[in-house]
Amino acid sequence: MDAKITLSFNKAVIEKAKKFASEQNMSLSRLTEFLYQKIVSGDYKHLDELPVSDWVSMLAEGEATYGKSKSRKDLKSSYFDTKK
Numbered sequence: 001m002d003a004k005i006t007l008s009f010n011k012a013v014i015e016k017a018k019k020f021a022s023e024q025n026m027s028l029s030r031l032t033e034f035l036y037q038k039i040v041s042g043d044y045k046h047l048d049e050l051p052v053s054d055w056v057s058m059l060a061e062g063e064a065t066y067g068k069s070k071s072r073k074d075l076k077s078s079y080f081d082t083k084k
Helices: 011-023 028-041 053-059 072-082
Strands: none
Touching: 011 028
C-alpha cells in the first residue's frame, strides 16, 4: 500500500533528481522510494556509510549537509514574517 508524504528540497536538487529519474524511466517518487529502501535495508550507523551518499552529493550543488529541520510552528512564523 502506498502512502503520501510531503518533503522539501532545494529547487536545483529537485530539478536534477527529476532529470535523473526521467533518464532511468521512473518517477521521482519511485526514485525516492528506491533510495529510502537502500537506506533502510542496511545496517548503517552513520550517513557516510550509505551507498547513495556519493550520488546525493553529485546531485546537490556542493557538499550535501544534513541538519535538523525547523518545527511547523517555526516555519509558519518565518513564512508570515516574510509577508510583513
